[in-house]
Amino acid sequence: AAAISDSGQIRPTIAPIAARDEIGDLSRTLTAMLRQLQNQTEYREKMADNLEHEMRTPLAGISASLKNMAREMDNPPPHITEYLNWALEDVSRLENLLTAVRDATSLTEALGRDFKEDFLLDTAIEMWLIHSWQPAFPTVEFRYLRPAAPITLYGDPARIHQMLDKLIENGVSFHTETTPIEIILMEKNGAILVQVANQGPTIPQDRQNQIFNSMVSFRRQKEKQPHLGLGLYIVRTIVEHHHGTISAGTTEDGTGTVFTITL
Incomplete structure (x- = not known):
């Protein structure tokens, strides 16, 4: 139980025993497992934030290109206008998704700064x-x-x-x-x-x-x-x-x- 914090985070609190017997082997194995779980958890938590950051720039570029295309075309056929609008709506949806991911991943850290x-x-x-x-x-x-x-x-x-x-x-x-x-x-x-x-x-x-x-x-x-x-x-x-x-x-x-x- 001591290996799990109140916020659900994994912390490697088991100190390995130097003894060269079954108990020592078990303590070292458990310590290694907890460290691997902690690293994996930290990686997964950071992955969403990194993904949000990496996708923002290309999405902004796609959105700007679509808007420029719409402005530069003179009297485009209705179906072309419809396609552009659909693409812009999908870009907006992706941006909203990335915002939701960022808010969720940063929430736990932000809660620590709250004022009750x-x-x-x-x-x-x-x-x-x-x-x-x-x-x-x-x-x-x-x-x-x-x-x-x-x-x-x-x-x-x-x-x-x-x-x-x-x-x-x-x-x-x-x-x-x-x-x-x-x-x-x-x-x-x-x-x-x-x-x-x-x-x-x-x-x-x-x-x-x-x-x-x-x-x-x-x-x-x-x-x-x-x-x-x-x-x-x-x-x-x-x-x-x-x-x-x-x-x-x-x-x-x-x-x-x-x-x-x-x-």
């Missing part, structure tokens, strides 16, 4: 709903079940906002049109519970824990935006940074999905 404070979570959610989520999704109905008494949370307001942003975006992506997104805040058994529920396709029970892993997605979303399965991974990372837990389940009537955060 006591703030009124019930009031904050109301403000985010009015000034952020409703303007972003004007055709979607939101229902906020606010507790009667104020609820104070010790945490980073900006990260809690980011966490709920991802859950709201997820709910909107998969909700059945004309049905509301429900945001429920309550206190139960001394803990703060935040729920985001939507009507729509449910998540199979045997996969409800897996969806919080990086690059995992099981539900088909309605939109054409690229989807890497990073949103819920970011949510879980922020929740755990605040010493909380998150779970996915099915709504009581079985017609949708509900995410429950316990802080």
Whole structure:
């Protein structure tokens, strides 16, 4: 257990024993294995960042070339214009994907610089709903079940906002049109519970824990935006940074999905 840090990082804490017996051989083998796992983990973490950096420049060049072609052509046939627009849209999608990868890979390091404070979570959610989520999704109905008494949370307001942003975006992506997104805040058994529920396709029970892993997605979303399965991974990372837990389940009537955060 000492070889795994609180953030899930591998650290080679087993000191090899110099004894030339089975115990010594075992300690040296375990030390080597932990070091290899640590190197592999660090390589995988840096790979996404390196990939994002290396792909930005050629994508920018492709985008600029396509835009120059569109400007320099006089009255191009409609199908040529359509092809150029499709190519530019695909470039934009790739740029959005790279941004998502960068945000996810740099999140853990950024969390270490966060500033936590006591703030009124019930009031904050109301403000985010009015000034952020409703303007972003004007055709979607939101229902906020606010507790009667104020609820104070010790945490980073900006990260809690980011966490709920991802859950709201997820709910909107998969909700059945004309049905509301429900945001429920309550206190139960001394803990703060935040729920985001939507009507729509449910998540199979045997996969409800897996969806919080990086690059995992099981539900088909309605939109054409690229989807890497990073949103819920970011949510879980922020929740755990605040010493909380998150779970996915099915709504009581079985017609949708509900995410429950316990802080």
